[in-house]
Amino acid sequence: MSKKISRKDFIKTSTVAGVGLSVLPFNIVKGKDKSKVRLGFIGVGGRGRSHLAGALARDDISVRAICDINKENAAKAQKMVRDAGMDEPELYTRGETDFRRMLKRDDLDGVFIATPWLWHVPMAVAAMEAGVYTGLEVPIATTVDGCWELVEASERTGVPCMMLENVCYRRDVMAILNMVRKGMFGEMTHARCGYQHNLLPVLLDENGNFGPGTVGESEWRTYHHINRNGDLYPTHGIGPVAHWLDINKGNRFLKISSHATKAEGLHKRIVELGGINHPNASIEFKKGDVVTSTITTARDETIIVTHNTSSVRPYSLGFRCQGTKGLWQVDGNTIYLDGVSEKHDQWEPFEPYQEKYDHPLWKKYHDEAVGSGHGGMDFFVRNAFIEAIKRQVNTPMDVYDGAAWSVIGPLSEASIEQGGATVSFPDFTDGRWMKREPDFALESSEF
Amino acid sequence: MSKKISRKDFIKTSTVAGVGLSVLPFNIVKGKDKSKVRLGFIGVGGRGRSHLAGALARDDISVRAICDINKENAAKAQKMVRDAGMDEPELYTRGETDFRRMLKRDDLDGVFIATPWLWHVPMAVAAMEAGVYTGLEVPIATTVDGCWELVEASERTGVPCMMLENVCYRRDVMAILNMVRKGMFGEMTHARCGYQHNLLPVLLDENGNFGPGTVGESEWRTYHHINRNGDLYPTHGIGPVAHWLDINKGNRFLKISSHATKAEGLHKRIVELGGINHPNASIEFKKGDVVTSTITTARDETIIVTHNTSSVRPYSLGFRCQGTKGLWQVDGNTIYLDGVSEKHDQWEPFEPYQEKYDHPLWKKYHDEAVGSGHGGMDFFVRNAFIEAIKRQVNTPMDVYDGAAWSVIGPLSEASIEQGGATVSFPDFTDGRWMKREPDFALESSEF
Numbered sequence: 001m002s003k004k005i006s007r008k009d010f011i012k013t014s015t016v017a018g019v020g021l022s023v024l025p026f027n028i029v030k031g032k033d034k035s036k037v038r039l040g041f042i043g044v045g046g047r048g049r050s051h052l053a054g055a056l057a058r059d060d061i062s063v064r065a066i067c068d069i070n071k072e073n074a075a076k077a078q079k080m081v082r083d084a085g086m087d088e089p090e091l092y093t094r095g096e097t098d099f100r101r102m103l104k105r106d107d108l109d110g111v112f113i114a115t116p117w118l119w120h121v122p123m124a125v126a127a128m129e130a131g132v133y134t135g136l137e138v139p140i141a142t143t144v145d146g147c148w149e150l151v152e153a154s155e156r157t158g159v160p161c162m163m164l165e166n167v168c169y170r171r172d173v174m175a176i177l178n179m180v181r182k183g184m185f186g187e188m189t190h191a192r193c194g195y196q197h198n199l200l201p202v203l204l205d206e207n208g209n210f211g212p213g214t215v216g217e218s219e220w221r222t223y224h225h226i227n228r229n230g231d232l233y234p235t236h237g238i239g240p241v242a243h244w245l246d247i248n249k250g251n252r253f254l255k256i257s258s259h260a261t262k263a264e265g266l267h268k269r270i271v272e273l274g275g276i277n278h279p280n281a282s283i284e285f286k287k288g289d290v291v292t293s294t295i296t297t298a299r300d301e302t303i304i305v306t307h308n309t310s311s312v313r314p315y316s317l318g319f320r321c322q323g324t325k326g327l328w329q330v331d332g333n334t335i336y337l338d339g340v341s342e343k344h345d346q347w348e349p350f351e352p353y354q355e356k357y358d359h360p361l362w363k364k365y366h367d368e369a370v371g372s373g374h375g376g377m378d379f380f381v382r383n384a385f386i387e388a389i390k391r392q393v394n395t396p397m398d399v400y401d402g403a404a405w406s407v408i409g410p411l412s413e414a415s416i417e418q419g420g421a422t423v424s425f426p427d428f429t430d431g432r433w434m435k436r437e438p439d440f441a442l443e444s445s446e447f
Numbered sequence: 448m449s450k451k452i453s454r455k456d457f458i459k460t461s462t463v464a465g466v467g468l469s470v471l472p473f474n475i476v477k478g479k480d481k482s483k484v485r486l487g488f489i490g491v492g493g494r495g496r497s498h499l500a501g502a503l504a505r506d507d508i509s510v511r512a513i514c515d516i517n518k519e520n521a522a523k524a525q526k527m528v529r530d531a532g533m534d535e536p537e538l539y540t541r542g543e544t545d546f547r548r549m550l551k552r553d554d555l556d557g558v559f560i561a562t563p564w565l566w567h568v569p570m571a572v573a574a575m576e577a578g579v580y581t582g583l584e585v586p587i588a589t590t591v592d593g594c595w596e597l598v599e600a601s602e603r604t605g606v607p608c609m610m611l612e613n614v615c616y617r618r619d620v621m622a623i624l625n626m627v628r629k630g631m632f633g634e635m636t637h638a639r640c641g642y643q644h645n646l647l648p649v650l651l652d653e654n655g656n657f658g659p660g661t662v663g664e665s666e667w668r669t670y671h672h673i674n675r676n677g678d679l680y681p682t683h684g685i686g687p688v689a690h691w692l693d694i695n696k697g698n699r700f701l702k703i704s705s706h707a708t709k710a711e712g713l714h715k716r717i718v719e720l721g722g723i724n725h726p727n728a729s730i731e732f733k734k735g736d737v738v739t740s741t742i743t744t745a746r747d748e749t750i751i752v753t754h755n756t757s758s759v760r761p762y763s764l765g766f767r768c769q770g771t772k773g774l775w776q777v778d779g780n781t782i783y784l785d786g787v788s789e790k791h792d793q794w795e796p797f798e799p800y801q802e803k804y805d806h807p808l809w810k811k812y813h814d815e816a817v818g819s820g821h822g823g824m825d826f827f828v829r830n831a832f833i834e835a836i837k838r839q840v841n842t843p844m845d846v847y848d849g850a851a852w853s854v855i856g857p858l859s860e861a862s863i864e865q866g867g868a869t870v871s872f873p874d875f876t877d878g879r880w881m882k883r884e885p886d887f888a889l890e891s892s893e894f
Contacts, residue, residue, distance in 0.1 A: 186715075189708040189758070190737040198792050257704050257867045261636040262747035264771045268633075290637040290769065292741060292751060294867070300709035304739060304751065311636070312785040313774055314794045322737065324711045327760055332779030338759040345645050347761045420704045420741070422867040 037389045040065040040089075040108045040132070042099045042123055043115035044077035046216060047137060050373050051112045051164075052077055054382045056084040057372075061386060067092035067102045099123055103130040110389045112164070113137060116220040121146040128159040133395070135164050135385040138235040139406035140399075142224075144426060147403035147410075151428045154399035162385050162395035163402030165239040166373075167317065169380030172350070173240035174359035174441060176321050176328055180244045181438075182357075184337055186325030188245055188299070193237030194292075194306030194318040200269045203310070208273035208280055222266075225287040229260050230413030231307040232287065235405045237317050238295075239397075241303055244321055248400045249438040251299045253425040258412035260288025265310030285310070293412045298433075305408065328353075360443055387447035396440050396447065403428040484836045487512040487536075487555045487579070489546045489570055490562035491524035493663060494584060497820050498559045498611075499524055501829045503531040504819075508833060514539035514549045546570050550577040557836045559611070560584060563667040568593040575606040580842070582611050582832040585682040586853035587846075589671075591873060594850035594857075598875045601846035609832055609842035610849030612686040613820075614764065616827030619797070620687035621806035621888060623768050623775055627691045628885075629804075631784055633772030635692055635746070640684030641739075641753030641765040647716045650757070655720035655727055669713075672734040676707050677860030678754040679734065682852045684764050685742075686844075688750055691768055695847045696885040698746045700872040705859035707735025712757030732757075740859045745880075752855065775800075807890055834894035843887050843894065850875040 039061050041048055045068070055061050063081045068074040071093045081089050092102040096119075103111070103126050110133035113123050121141050127134040134154075140163045141147045154161045167173065179185065203222045205214045210222035224232050245251050263285040270280045289310050295303040306318055319330040326337035334347035341348050362369070362376075365383065369376030388395040407425065415423045427433065439445075486508050488495055492515070502508050510528045515521040518540045528536050539549040543566075550558070550573050557580035560570050568588050574581040581601075587610045588594045601608045614620065626632065650669045652661045657669035671679050692698050710732040717727045736757050742750040753765055766777040773784035781794035788795050809816070809823075812830065816823030835842040854872065862870045874880065886892075 187709075187711055189711060190739075190755075255867065257706070257741070257869075259704070259741045259743055259749045261749050262634075264634055264636060268771055288747075289771070290749060292637075292749060294704070294706045294739060294741065296706055296867070300735075302706045302708050302737060302739060308637075311769070311774075312772065312783070312792065313769075314781075314783050314792050322758070322760075324715055324736070325759065327758075329778055331776055331781075334761075334778075336759070336761050345759060345761050420702065420743070420869040422704075 035060070037061045037386050038064050038107050038109045040067070040102060040105070040111040041077065042067045042102070042111060042113045042127075043119075043137075044068045044073045045070070045114065048112065048114035049073070049077055049080065050378065051114060051382060052080055054372055054378055055112075055386070056080060056086070058386065060390060062086060063089045064107050065090050065092060065102045065105055067099045069093065069096055069098070100126055103127055103132065108132045110135060110385065117142050117224070118220075121149050124150055124161055125153040128153045128157045128161055131157065131159055133385070133389045134159060134161040136161060136402065137164050139163075139233065139409055140402040141406050142228075143410050144407055147407045147428065148426070151399050151403050160388065160395040161399040161402065162388070162397050163235065163406070164381050164385065165235050165397060165402075165405070166377035166381040167236040168239040168243060168397065168440070169361075169377045169384075170240065171358070171362055171376065172330065172333075172354060173319065174362060175354050175357045176319075177240070177243050177441060178357045178359045179353070180321065180323070184325065184340065185321060185323030185327070186338075188301055188321075188323045190302050190320070190322040191241045191244060192304045192306075192318055192320035193241045194304075194308065195233045195236050196306055196308040196313060196316045196318055198312050198315070199309040200265060200312065203266060204269055204273065206273065208270040208278050210280070225266060225285050225310065226283060227286060228413055229286045229288055229291070229416050230258060230410070231291050231293055231305060231408055233307060233309065234293075234305055234408035234412070237305055237319070238303070238405045238408060239401075240319065241321075242401065242405060243438075243440050245297060245299070245301055245303075246438050247297070248404055248429055248433045249436045250433065251297050252427060252429070252433045253404055254296045254298055255422045255424055256293050256295050256408065256411045256415055257420055257422045258291060258293040258415040259420050260416050261290045263288050263310070265289045265312075291412060291416070293408065293415070295408070359441060361441055361445060361447070384447045396445065400428050482507070484508045484833050485511050485554050485556045487514070487549060487552070487558040488524065489514045489549070489558060489560045489574075490566075491515045491520045492517070492561065495559065495561035496520070496524055496527065497825065498561060498829060499527055501819055501825055502559075502833070503527060503533070505833065507837060509533060510536045511554050512537050512539060512549045512552055514546045516540065516543055516545070547573055550574055550579065555579045557582060557832065564589050564671070565667075568596050571597055571608055572600040575600045575604045575608055578604065578606055580832070580836045581606060581608040583608060583849065584611055586610075586680065586856055587849040588853050589675075589856055591854055591857050594854045594875065595873070598846050598850050607835065607842040608846040608849065609835070609844050610682065610853070611828050611832065612682050612844060612849075612852070613824035613828040614683040615686040615690060615844065615887070616808075616824045616831075617687065618805070618809055618823065619777065619780075619801060620766065621809060622801050622804045623766075624687070624690050624888060625804045625806045626800070627768065627770070631772065631787065632768060632770030632774070633785075635748055635768075635770045637749050637767070637769040638688045638691060639751045639753075639765055639767035640688045641751075641755065642680045642683050643753055643755040643760060643763045643765055645758060645760050645762070646756040647712060647759065650713060651716055651720065653720065655717040655725050657727070672713060672732050672757065673730060674733060675860055676710075676733045676735055676738070676863050677705060677857065678738050678740055678752060678855055680754060680756065681740075681752055681855035681859070684752055684766070685750070685852045685855060686848075687766065688768075689848065689852060690885075690887050692744060692746070692748055692750075693885050694744070695851055695876055695880045696883045697880065698744050699874060699876070699880045700851055701743045701745055702869045702871055703740050703742050703855065703858045703862055704867055704869045705738060705740040705862040706867050707863050708737045710735050710757070712736045712759075738859060738863070740855060740862070742855070806888060808888055808892060808894070831894045843892065847875050
């Protein structure tokens with residue numbers, strides 16, 4: 001308990017003393033190493049248990065508490081810990097707000113939150129108020145106010161809130177980040193990204209049903225498609241792009257303009273599975289099959305973000321990274337760099353560049369990462385969160401990143417509602433983006 | 448002269464009689480075959496001479512008149528006709544308005560216009576008023592008013608005005624059109640296209656100069672980059688997409704929202720070629736390096752159009768054709784079609800589909816097309832224009848097509864000027880798009 005209290009005291013002290021809070025919100029003492037990071041988990045469905053499994057593979061953590069309203073999931077998770085030969089964690093399964101009881105424990109250093117989206121804000125705010133490092137699944141919030149609540153909570157408590165955006169650690173986008181920073185793309189002008197992934201089998205079960213009684217994300221996620229028309233899931237795409245473009249660190253998102261196509265995919269799928277008389281066949285889904293947003297930045301770049309999850313299609317995050325000297329595109333995985341590529345204005349395969357410009361962090365952690373979830377990305381994002389807790393330093397992605405990326409969701413809804421009007425981004429950093437320096441995955445970064 | 452007069456008389460009569468002009472503007476007698484189509488050429492620079500060469504390869508045309516303010520070009524063109532063993536055409540080189548004198552001839556059936564963009568409208572209007580089939584290079588106009596002028600001239604005179612949009616005949620996009628019409632993509636939802644072509648070597652000579660005294664398009668085209676910020680060249684991309692989506696034939700463009708990046712490419716190139724003290728290094732180019740537009744349609748599809756001509760980069764028109772059953776992307780040339788593709792949600796190479804669904808017109812004209820300009824497309828667009836004249840029927844692309852596609856230029860400028868606001872498309876068809884039927888490149892089409 002001593003460590004916990006002392007950190008809380010420190011945070012309180014530094015806040016009261018006002019030690020540069022407006023410049024560096026998280027004045028956590030560096031070098032205060034923890035031998036074992038004591039973790040809690042809120043939400044141990046598919047995603048939460050995947051984080052748990054990854055954590056259990058480490059020798060520097062212990063799992064103290066697990067919370068889920070689904071007792072079966074909680075028991076599964078508890079068994080995983082037991083099977084890993086660790087002390088059994090306490091379970092919190094008494095209902096939707098039992099996470100608050102869990103956060104009253106005084107032995108938690110960090111918490112992983114992997115719950116339905118609408119729970120992200122209250123849970124993360126509660127965790128920060130309990131002084132617990134907060135690792136939150138994507139998106140961190142579904143409303144503008146929710147993003148602000150998290151920012152304010154992190155500033156108020158001095159507790160880091162890291163969105164667990166794994167794609168920022170994808171091997172190719174990190175090599176690209178490396179190359180962007182070496183100036184190989186010249187001055188950045190344009191980027192593309194998105195979440196193009198056929199989620200029809202996730203949003204509907206094999207009988208065309210969703211909601212209570214179905215298993216997995218169809219229990220809650222499908223409702224967002226009924227009620228919202230916008231980019232419901234922007235962060236996998238925009239995260240890597242934000243790092244390329246120094247968003248919140250010398251640059252920021254200014255405006256967004258979004259457009260949606262007709263909504264056909266979910267209805268079509270329901271009819272295919274259950275016929276036109278299926279009770280769900282009469283639902284009018286609000287979410288268009290393809291939502292595209294154009295974002296402009298303070299440095300006069302543009303970014304096109306695509307959300308396309310209710311169509312049959314191959315998976316693609318649709319990345320493009322373009323500057324005055326050339327561009328990379330993930331579809332086809334081709335690159336052209338002026339003065340580097342052999343043939344003038346001709347695509348080259350990206351593979352040799354991937355090898356040559358592999359990010360230092362990937363070189364360092366390669367062996368540990370491979371075999372972990374989602375091609376290694378999951379290892380990195382968990383590792384970063386846990387290593388930050390261990391060292392009691394800021395997380396490499398902070399609440400401003402999470403807010404700026406997640407707010408694309410509600411802003412795109414507002415734009416579509418207004419017929420594609422441009423909508424301004426809030427500046428969650430309150431102007432500090434102008435002075436902040438890039439700190440994600442630097443050459444010198446340890447994690 | 449008899450044929451000419453008689454057609455003019457017919458047009459006049461039908462107009463006076465009001466024979467359904469509002470439904471079918473070009474009531475030209477079918478089957479009135481011409482043995483030799485008598486052609487004129489206005490503008491015989493690079494592009495005009497390429498059309499001339501293509502025409503000269505045919506045995507069903509004669510070239511009566513050639514107009515260019517550049518006497519050298521005119522002489523070169525005249526020699527080409529002579530070398531083809533045909534009667535020498537008369538030259539019109541007395542200045543910028545000498546095309547009007549040329550159009551007073553009474554022996555022209557059709558005219559190719561390939562001049563700097565700002566001349567397109569007055570020349571085409573004059574040609575239509577002279578009763579001469581008008582084949583006009585892309586874009587047909589650079590202003591909204593210009594598009595209207597052409598529409599009104601074509602309706603008033605009853606003379607077809609065809610934009611010579613060659614990419615509509617590109618082999619892959621025609622196979623895709625074939626597949627769209629067979630319903631293989633399901634219901635269309637989304638498309639992408641654009642003009643992504645490094646024109647820096649065209650816009651600047653090897654000393655970083657442009658304007659009078661330089662050769663080719665740098666003489667005039669570069670000024671558009673100084674004075675306009677928008678999609679300067681939308682039609683190569685949007686033409687094929689418009690056919691996939693039945694634009695003006697049951698569907699129409701509703702709104703557009705455009706955004707531009709910073710303008711770096713031209714300045715950077717000038718400095719590279721001539722140093723920072725080069726007189727052109729102080730020019731502020733208005734045109735952003737990457738301009739992206741999102742268009743919404745009456746059928747609730749969206750289209751993203753990209754213009755990117757001042758960056759070093761490989762050429763790509765960036766096509767995507769997407770519907771409820773799958774999608775094709777030109778970058779990587781991959782396709783996925785639900786229930787057709789072997790593996791669920793996995794890309795396949797497009798080549799076998801290209802072979803299987805090659806458009807009937809390509810099968811018909813393959814041997815003639817191959818070896819003509821731009822991979823055969825140029826043959827098709829010229830052939831369509833000339834065959835329509837020969838048969839005295841409507842051209843397969845009409846003034847409404849040219850206007851709806853070209854107007855993206857000025858509308859994107861207006862949107863960017865208003866910070867990305869959505870701007871409405873004029874309905875050049877005055878509501879007739881609801882009743883018009885697709886007629887481009889049908890299975891039954893002869894050309």
